[in-house]
Amino acid sequence: MSSNPCRGGLFQRPVSWHQLQADELNNLGANPALSRLASRDIGDEYTATLRWGIDRNRYLQVVASHALPGKALRDIGADEPWSTFQASLYVSF
Numbered sequence: 001m002s003s004n005p006c007r008g009g010l011f012q013r014p015v016s017w018h019q020l021q022a023d024e025l026n027n028l029g030a031n032p033a034l035s036r037l038a039s040r041d042i043g044d045e046y047t048a049t050l051r052w053g054i055d056r057n058r059y060l061q062v063v064a065s066h067a068l069p070g071k072a073l074r075d076i077g078a079d080e081p082w083s084t085f086q087a088s089l090y091v092s093f
Helices: none
Strands: 015-021 041-055 057-069 080-089
Touching: none
Parallel strands: none
Antiparallel strands: 015 041, 041 057, 057 080
């Protein structure tokens, strides 16, 4: 699910939610802890993004995410939620 509360203009602030599901329980070749899953529920991730065209040559993108582990991750001991933050400035000449 995704939402973009400010369409057009200089700023864009899309917000998204992803319910992460494994395609199958058998994941051979992956990290050994995740090679055989007891559940397809990997977790939920909420992401907010800020995109700003500062001017013709500069573009700023900021992404912040928060994830909640699902049953498949909790079963292997990954019980704690985690967050990420990224800021990127693109410059063209």
